[in-house]
Amino acid sequence: MNPRDLDPFESKPVGVILVEDEPTTQDHLIRVIESSPRLKLLGVASTVQDAYALLFMTTPKVALIDLGLPDSSGIEVIEWLSKNKPETECLVITAFGDEDHVVRSLEAGASGYLLKDYFNNELIEHILEVANGGSPISPLIARQLLFKIQHEKLMENLHLQVKADLDETRKASNITDRELTVIQQVARGFTAQEIAGQMGISTHTVATHVKRIYKKLHVHSRSEAVYEATMLGLLDL
Amino acid sequence: MKPARTDALFVWRFSLLFMLSLLTALLGTVNAPLHALGNESVRQHGYLFDHARVLFSSNPNLAPEEVLQRSGKKTVVLPDLWDVSQQDFEGQGWYQIKFGLDPDKPKPDALFMPKAIMNAHAYLNGHWIGGHGSLHGDVARHWNHPYLFQFSPDLLNQNNNVLLIQVAGYKNYRSGLGRVWLGPSELLDPLYTSSYRWQVTGSMLATLVAFGSGILLLVFSRVFREQEGFFFLSLAVIVFALRNTGYFLNWTPLPHAQWGQLVHSLHAWFACLYSLFLIQYMGLKWVWIRKALWVYAIGVTVLSFAAGSQEILQFTVWLLLPIVPVVFILNVMLLAHSWQHRNLEGAILGFSSMLFVLLSIRDLAIMLNVLPVESVLLSQYTGILLFVSTCWIIFRRYKALFEDLETSNESLNSELAQREQQLFRQFNLLRKIEQQRTQDDERRRIMQDIHDGVGSSLVSALNLSETRPLDQEEMRNVLQECLDDLRMAIDSLDPQSDDLLALLGNFRWRYERRLKASGVTLLWSVADIPKLEGYSSRDLFDLLRIVQEIFANSLKHAKASKIELSVRWDQANDKVLLNISDDGIGMPANTLGRGRGLAHMKIRAKAIRVELYTGGGRDERGVAVFIAIPRMRRR
Numbered sequence: 001m002n003p004r005d006l007d008p009f010e011s012k013p014v015g016v017i018l019v020e021d022e023p024t025t026q027d028h029l030i031r032v033i034e035s036s037p038r039l040k041l042l043g044v045a046s047t048v049q050d051a052y053a054l055l056f057m058t059t060p061k062v063a064l065i066d067l068g069l070p071d072s073s074g075i076e077v078i079e080w081l082s083k084n085k086p087e088t089e090c091l092v093i094t095a096f097g098d099e100d101h102v103v104r105s106l107e108a109g110a111s112g113y114l115l116k117d118y119f120n121n122e123l124i125e126h127i128l129e130v131a132n133g134g135s136p137i138s139p140l141i142a143r144q145l146l147f148k149i150q151h152e153k154l155m156e157n158l159h160l161q162v163k164a165d166l167d168e169t170r171k172a173s174n175i176t177d178r179e180l181t182v183i184q185q186v187a188r189g190f191t192a193q194e195i196a197g198q199m200g201i202s203t204h205t206v207a208t209h210v211k212r213i214y215k216k217l218h219v220h221s222r223s224e225a226v227y228e229a230t231m232l233g234l235l236d237l
Numbered sequence: 238m239k240p241a242r243t244d245a246l247f248v249w250r251f252s253l254l255f256m257l258s259l260l261t262a263l264l265g266t267v268n269a270p271l272h273a274l275g276n277e278s279v280r281q282h283g284y285l286f287d288h289a290r291v292l293f294s295s296n297p298n299l300a301p302e303e304v305l306q307r308s309g310k311k312t313v314v315l316p317d318l319w320d321v322s323q324q325d326f327e328g329q330g331w332y333q334i335k336f337g338l339d340p341d342k343p344k345p346d347a348l349f350m351p352k353a354i355m356n357a358h359a360y361l362n363g364h365w366i367g368g369h370g371s372l373h374g375d376v377a378r379h380w381n382h383p384y385l386f387q388f389s390p391d392l393l394n395q396n397n398n399v400l401l402i403q404v405a406g407y408k409n410y411r412s413g414l415g416r417v418w419l420g421p422s423e424l425l426d427p428l429y430t431s432s433y434r435w436q437v438t439g440s441m442l443a444t445l446v447a448f449g450s451g452i453l454l455l456v457f458s459r460v461f462r463e464q465e466g467f468f469f470l471s472l473a474v475i476v477f478a479l480r481n482t483g484y485f486l487n488w489t490p491l492p493h494a495q496w497g498q499l500v501h502s503l504h505a506w507f508a509c510l511y512s513l514f515l516i517q518y519m520g521l522k523w524v525w526i527r528k529a530l531w532v533y534a535i536g537v538t539v540l541s542f543a544a545g546s547q548e549i550l551q552f553t554v555w556l557l558l559p560i561v562p563v564v565f566i567l568n569v570m571l572l573a574h575s576w577q578h579r580n581l582e583g584a585i586l587g588f589s590s591m592l593f594v595l596l597s598i599r600d601l602a603i604m605l606n607v608l609p610v611e612s613v614l615l616s617q618y619t620g621i622l623l624f625v626s627t628c629w630i631i632f633r634r635y636k637a638l639f640e641d642l643e644t645s646n647e648s649l650n651s652e653l654a655q656r657e658q659q660l661f662r663q664f665n666l667l668r669k670i671e672q673q674r675t676q677d678d679e680r681r682r683i684m685q686d687i688h689d690g691v692g693s694s695l696v697s698a699l700n701l702s703e704t705r706p707l708d709q710e711e712m713r714n715v716l717q718e719c720l721d722d723l724r725m726a727i728d729s730l731d732p733q734s735d736d737l738l739a740l741l742g743n744f745r746w747r748y749e750r751r752l753k754a755s756g757v758t759l760l761w762s763v764a765d766i767p768k769l770e771g772y773s774s775r776d777l778f779d780l781l782r783i784v785q786e787i788f789a790n791s792l793k794h795a796k797a798s799k800i801e802l803s804v805r806w807d808q809a810n811d812k813v814l815l816n817i818s819d820d821g822i823g824m825p826a827n828t829l830g831r832g833r834g835l836a837h838m839k840i841r842a843k844a845i846r847v848e849l850y851t852g853g854g855r856d857e858r859g860v861a862v863f864i865a866i867p868r869m870r871r872r
Contacts, residue, residue: 189742
């Protein structure tokens with residue numbers, strides 16, 4: 001992402017916490033964060049319990065969270081944060097950025113993910129981008145999200161009466177046409193710059209659209225349980 | 238229930254049935270109503286005539302006045318049976334009774350005759366006072382009907398009255414006149430009504446019941462075709478019912494003589510069929526006896542019709558007598574059989590049958606004049622009990638059959654359910670095996686991918702490091718390559734990895750950083766394409782590998798500064814066209830090292846049934862690779 005797209009009024013360093021148990025990655029990330037004047041490391045935790053203790057004392061703008069923690073899954077921390085500190089953006093630290101890890105994290109309320117092998121400047125850029133309301137996304141993940149959206153639309157068409165009951169929830173998670181276009185283009189392999197060019201908007205706006213889709217996916221994943229339950233109830237009738 | 242208790246219960250029931258049938262037979266014999274004896278008030282206030290002077294005449298046109306004047310009347314005791322008093326006579330019998338009135342008794346106004354065979358009319362002091370139907374030619378059949386004639390008391394005088402009863406009869410047909418009652422109609426009417434009920438209405442009902450049960454038995458006997466000769470019984474019952482119609486019908490479809498022959502034969506047929514049923518029911522072989530019974534029935538029929546109208550009728554008793562002991566003996570055997578087998582069904586059948594035989598013997602006694610001719614005939618009634626009990630037996634068997642059917646149905650159902658469960662288990666097992674196989678396939682594929690990709694990268698780096706130490710740049714490249722390979726393997730596991738565009742997009746997303754680092758510009762030009770069909774994730778992964786090799790070649794060997802990738806849909810040929818071109822120095826004919834190169838790419842392409850061509854890039858510079866992917870994978 002281009003640093004020019006970032007908010008020019010953002011001058012205060014972004015507060016970051018790190019939840020990671022593997023010492024090498026932890027050291028590497030600490031080094032990278034501390035090397036940037038625009039980021040401020042507020043604390044480091046290596047277990048879920050430590051993370052809660054840390055979050056009790058501080059409210060970071062960005063939380064970098066590893067999923068495989070010794071006492072529990074990082075998903076738990078993401079869920080807790082999205083419920084209790086929604087202003088904190090969660091980024092999942094992952095080696096591969098694979099579908100299984102990423103989609104689960106997004107559904108729990110994460111704003112995006114960091115690949116462990118990013119170059120130092122890439123890491124800093126990603127963190128800042130997320131702090132400023134943007135989110136990177138891979139085409140396969142985008143394809144996955146599109147599939148979910150289409151599936152949901154199909155279900156709505158099939159069961160309009162159920163939709164009426166859940167309208168309030170739906171409004172919150174409804175994807176706009178522009179968001180849909182963005183995600184479709186991402187799934188076809190276009191970069192944020194290319195999409196921005198095609199749509200006549202800034203790359204920052206493209207990133208914002210993507211992030212909104214993430215958030216909606218989170219809302220959706222929460223309402224999904226209710227929805228599916230109703231569907232089952234309906235089938236029982 | 239315990240066997241001992243069942244046994245005791247059977248003995249109890251058997252004894253009860255025995256007592257009941259014996260009692261009924263005795264009551265029937267001794268205590269059956271005999272209306273000719275009147276009742277207390279009739280005896281007190283009426284006049285019973287048991288003597289008369291009779292004139293027999295074959296002239297059907299004789300007038301009552303002539304009869305009164307004729308001499309040659311002889312005195313007889315009533316009941317008077319022509320078979321006894323006037324053998325072989327056929328015609329009219331005029332019974333003349335003279336009487337005076339008793340001042341202590343009320344004036345009579347009705348005449349009651351329990352029996353006058355075949356038909357009778359009556360005259361009082363020269364006036365006709367009653368009579369139905371013909372007395373000439375085909376005489377109306379009133380042989381089992383009682384008569385009640387009412388008249389005006391004014392016809393009577395105190396001391397000198399003459400009652401003339403004209404009776405028409407056939408020879409050998411038990412014709413004659415029973416005792417005669419004169420008295421007030423309010424006293425005689427109940428007697429007449431009761432007599433009519435016993436002799437006519439009751440017979441009619443009994444015959445109806447016999448017919449009904451006969452038809453029912455016939456229907457059910459088809460169900461139990463193989464069992465115990467219920468068919469014979471049903472025929473016997475129908476024969477019995479047919480024979481019984483004579484008790485109440487006052488006309489016959491045949492002239493009376495032929496009708497007599499028919500009834501006669503029907504008796505024999507009934508005895509034959511019923512005996513056959515009993516033999517069959519007890520499961521006796523008795524081939525000769527069976528044959529003898531058939532011969533008997535056929536013989537009696539032939540004899541009856543051959544011997545000519547009336548002569549045979551006097552042998553009736555003698556022809557029927559021998560069969561009665563046979564039926565009786567069979568009956569006793571049936572009882573013994575049911576006792577032996579503790580078979581209640583057989584006992585019920587045996588006792589009702591026994592009662593039937595006993596009362597038939599009683600009726601035969603009337604025919605033989607052991608009992609008065611006015612006695613009510615009862616054998617038609619006893620049949621009812623026999624037939625109803627047989628119907629009950631049939632019903633029970635039918636019910637048992639149904640229950641059997643239901644039980645076997647149930648067991649069939651449960652067997653079916655078991656089979657279903659078995660099938661379901663087998664299906665689940667198969668599904669598990671299938672799942673396991675899919676998993677194994679997938680595992681094998683990943684192993685293969687790691688072997689070909691990460692494995693071979695590491696091995697070649699290791700080999701290289703043995704010839705000389707690797708510098709930092711080379712080390713980084715090797716590790717990056719390994720990581721890229723691993724990511725590509727993981728991406729190919731993505732559920733959406735059957736989408737070629739997303740897969741290519743992900744490849745770009747992974748590779749972009751390297752292109753940027755090398756200063757290469759990528760032109761991405763993709764359009765919507767239809768979903769590819771029949772390609773496994775392994776196929777698409779191989780396709781991606783080809784793309785990766787083309788990119789690697791452009792980057793490492795061709796020193797390109799611009800790569801262009803385009804995907805479009807060639808609808809005419811039903812193919813997706815993937816073109817990659819660069820502006821570098823071209824591709825070496827055969828790249829050493831990891832075996833990559835054009836030849837290797839072509840082998841891969843051939844394996845997944847896609848076409849691959851190479852050519853020069855734009856402006857005669859660089860390389861262009863054209864890959865044509867059929868929408869439906871070729872086998």
